[in-house]
Amino acid sequence: MSHDNSSRSGGFGHRLTIAFTINGRGVTREIRPALRLIDLIRDDLGLKGTKPGCLEGECGACTVLVDGDAVNSCLYLAANIDGKSVTTIEGLSAGVDGPGLDPVQRAVVEHGAVQCGFCTSGMIMAIESFKRQCDTDGVVPNRERIKKSLEGNLCRCTGYKKIIDAVQSLFEQVQGADGAS
């Protein structure tokens, strides 16, 4: 973060310069100190896939990844992504092998785990982060653990069953690929 001196106040009304990565692309922006990450993502970067829901950390609709960890972008200070990597729902469908659906998105589509769709992008980012952690730890989670991992994401349409089915299928595929039972 560039300040004249990081320990000193730049004075009210001053702006900060932050450099970060958004969906794999490096960017630099000048921001207000009190700017929230969700407002940077939606209003400044124009990425509208991240949804504003409760704006108080309850619903999870605004979930994005910061250095791979799911966070509520409504409760995250934009200044603190300086030097970090942010992934939004748009970064998943860009795909590593070109445009297309990411495995989590595909599982959600295949299981009909979407109704109105408002919670979906946050839900998918939360699943993405949980899946990565399970893969790193070598864990195949049971349904209870999957439910626990999604406690910060509200869906008022589906009743959650199909969403949990979709998450479970991601781990069954992994097991199948490994030939493990």
Added chain:
Amino acid sequence: MNFDLVSPTTTEDLLRAIDEHRGRRFRFGAGYTDLLLDLEEQQDNELTVINLARLNDPSFTSIVHDGGEMRIGALVTASRIIADRKLQSRYPVLCQAAGQHGSRQIRHTATVGGNLCTASPAGDMACALVALRARCDILPARGDARSLAVSDFFLGVRETDLKEDEVLRRVIIPTDDGEVKTHSDFIKIGKRRSMECAVVSIAYHIESDGDDTMTRAGIAIGSVAPTIKYARSACEYLVGKRLSSLGPSERDEFAAKVVEYASPISDIRASAWYREDVLFNMSKSILENH
């Protein structure tokens, strides 16, 4: 929401920033899960946030197990506490409390220091730290660090002993490396299972020797008084007894001792009598399920 932001990266710069803001309105920001909601309401155009999130000093950011003590930096997140193997095996109650804190998204950013400095009577990690008789290590802008028990750190609802020119650096849990059997948990009763602020909570850490005799007991209760309370006489009651041979009347006696520390109020989430009854039953249950 408007504020100025100062982002020190070294402790020296942090202390200088605190010193320079003496007598002016400033708040510390760490995980921001409470602070941004708080600041949303305010129309103060003169507020500065001293941003601790960019601080690069291991004494604030790491978990260290060093012989006689376990030191947890104030900026350590709930997720990191859950994942720490040393804490899992030695002080599982802290991991259990961190695991029930907020949601996965909140746990990735919320810090242990924030949970203490918010000084909510419903604090989750704070309740476990009181049960473990942890101490706060506090750094002033000028002069020497001081230390005090976490239970003495809380003065009232959202009120701590932290002076205007001080910052919480870390919490310290005294420890020994002896072989002990640990019986612990953090039980939180809320209106639902997830994302809930406790209506009543209890954190307990009980150590027994090879003979099943309890050698150390720490019990803390939350949301039943203006601050989290350490139930000292209930803890003392257990030490020297065998966990497996406690009868129903002893369990009742123990639970009554825990309830003595409660002075609950009726509010929007629960009535005082409900809180007291639930606390009594929870206290009994911790001696039944081991």
